[in-house]
Amino acid sequence: MWDISVGGSAIQGDSSQTAAEREVLEELGIKLDLQGVRPHFTINFDRGFDDIYLVEKDISLCQLKLQYEEVQNATWASKEEILSMIDQGEFIPYYASLIHLLFDCRKSYGCHEEVK
Numbered sequence: 001m002w003d004i005s006v007g008g009s010a011i012q013g014d015s016s017q018t019a020a021e022r023e024v025l026e027e028l029g030i031k032l033d034l035q036g037v038r039p040h041f042t043i044n045f046d047r048g049f050d051d052i053y054l055v056e057k058d059i060s061l062c063q064l065k066l067q068y069e070e071v072q073n074a075t076w077a078s079k080e081e082i083l084s085m086i087d088q089g090e091f092i093p094y095y096a097s098l099i100h101l102l103f104d105c106r107k108s109y110g111c112h113e114e115v116k
Helices: 016-028 079-087 096-104
Strands: 041-045 048-052
Touching: 079 096
Parallel strands: none
Antiparallel strands: 041 048
């Protein structure tokens, strides 16, 4: 199934940023520097939590070096395309509201729109 980019877990001694940097490098071949960067969101669940970093970089899909054991393909998709793939059972079944929130907050931190 399609998913929202990279996922993984921290190992002993990792910070959230170090774990995210490692997973992005392993799965996509992209080197990031997240030191001093806070997650946009932390989502808690029964056995742990997910720190969500929203990172935008100008990268061509042909530049990716996919770790085939975890990532068989990559594509860019709009919010509407992702919601459609969820409805068709092709994408991890996230709440539609989460997908909207991720797209709405990708250029800033916080829970409200910036005043223009």
